[in-house]
Amino acid sequence: MHFYSLRSSLILFVLLLCISDSESLKTLKNLAVKRGGSLSIPCFYDEKYKSNRKYWCKGYYWSTCTIVASTNTSGRTSVTDHPTQNMFTVELNSLQDSDSGYYWCAVEIGGLGTPDDKDYMYLTVSAGPAVSVINSRVSGQEGGSVSVQCLYSAEYQNKQKQWCRFKDWSCYTVGRTNTSQNSAVLVIDYGNGSFSVEMRGLQKSDAGWYWFSAGDVGVTVYLTLTRQPSDSTTVSGNTETELNGNTMVIWILLAVGLGLLLILATIITCMLRKKCNGNQIETRKRTLTTESPVTYSAVISKNKKASSVLDHENDVIYSSVTTTTKKKTVSVKYSHHHRQQLSQAVGDDAVIYSSVVSEYKV
Template sequence: MKTAKIKVSGHGLFHKSGLTFSLYSCSEPMQSKRGSETGRTLQSNVLHSEAGRVFVSGDSYRKMHIYSLMISLILSVFFLYISESESVKTLKDLAVKSGGSLTIPCFYNGKYKSNPKYWCKGKYWSSCGIVARTNTRGRTLVTDYPTQNMFLVELNSLQESDSGDYWCAVEIGDKWTPDESDYLYLTVSADPAVSVINSRVSGQEEGSISVQCLYRTDYKNKQKQWCRFRDWSCLTSQNSAVQISDDGRGAVSVEMSGLKKSDAGWYWFSAGEVGVTVHLTVTERPTNTTRKSGTTLSGNTMFLWILLAAGLGLLVSVVTYLLRRMFNPAETRERISDTTVHTQSQDSKTYTKVKPNKRKPSSAAAQETDFIYVNVASASKNTTLPGTMQ
């Protein structure tokens, strides 16, 4: 009986997630040796191996070859599908309150920086309809950030009718290669499974922020997580930088302290499998130069206020001094003690004497001079007052 001998060797076809998958390929059949391999030759339809070699009949070889090709083809398609699906990545289940807005980050492989991006709606990828493309305007906006290998889908004024299946997609532009995409489901309702008070928060370097998250009562026993898109890592309990507090009544507080610039970016809060996105902005802390400038400005301001107060004090002193000079009683008595009073009428001038009436002092310590005032009336040229000289 004619037998065939084939060599089977392993070849690595795929390397995915640390696993190597191998297929067996067959070499050309070779004639078996006569006589010297007694006991090592296969009878018809008998199969065994020795020293890495497998001996099969001709019919078995042909069938094995066909099966090998079929398995290779199936595995190639399967792993190609897995590889392509991971070229775009986003969350799988999101919730938002009706009437509100939601921003969805979609991350893609760096080789697609220059490719157009779009947002597609439909349960099946092959039949989904494009809702918005990169840089188009409308209720849905798609904005690409090539430096971050990410594009954002902004959904505004959402209604319950907007709930459904969606796809983040990257256009390849080759009719033989399908576009890259990743699937997610969006739920819009009056009472969403999860939500946040503020979807955009801001903090200062070395400072802290607090995010208030809410969940529906039927999600009370679901696992709560605070996750970061950058490395797809999640926290379910607190650590030195992040404190997660669940009050058990539908509210979770997430506090991040000791903020760094690298903490900025996109996060999500989830209860069970449902999530909602949050964006964190970290601003620079004021430098020492800025603080010194502020201190100098405060010192100059204080100095100006002191000068102003001193000037006002000096002005008040001068005005007070002048008023005292004008209304000093001693000066008034000096003016009254003048012995001559000039009175001028419209027709002529009339002069009179004011004689002091000296009294005897009532005591030796004080003397006072009294004056007798005479009313002077207007007179004509030829009129002479009694006691006056012409």
């Protein structure tokens, strides 16, 4: 009786080790990668495992697998936990043929008789993998579109091709499919080893992990989305442009204003100089008038005969007198001799004084 009880316990233990709870932890079952390349493998877990340690284990049997890397370790193989997304990723770098084999995504549970949760997958590393992608990480913009180019080998030409999303494990086959997020997925198989996927009208919810598969072999792709520029950013850009334009106009107006002020100052300066010169000329005229109101002229009489009284006809003696200054020549048209009698003439060349009124010509 004791033997049968022990045998039943052993069988139950083996079953617990071999059974994978696909609802609590799951990943892809068959992946391929090119020799020397890199690969990212997502492992999704239940909400209850957020705080548990995650690790990556290699081996055909779970009971004998070897832990290659665990959470927060670095090296050629690393494990990174993303609690907000209920997943952890395994990064494999510089892969070689010897890296091919069975692996396990695992979550440490702890406690006696409580095995860790896990899910297995098989990895193939070769020079010419069955499936591959041009870029394993692509990016797009919300509302825009993104294209993914996939390749497959000739032996998989007649196999079913699919583009699948990890978030809800939904898959799209050849043709056009409108998703619930209003984005459209267009899948085209060119039949010559080339396969393309185009996603249009991208929404925020479209970001995340995808995989392309031909038959039962797949390869992972990660899609990153960026937000469209907001209206505030556009308005800010327009405002900045407008401010720059206004600044330029202000500088132009200032330059024109300064030019006009300079011209005005020049005109005023010239006018002041002319006025000053005019005042100097007027001052000189006044000086001449004041200093030389009377010019005396000597008139020589040609009448050699002495006479006590001048004849009435000779009351006025005309003479021409020219007064020369440094800058002016004063011409006198005539002189006037007042009627008077002279008692005596001096010699033959009598001198008669007269009052001369000057008329200036500048």
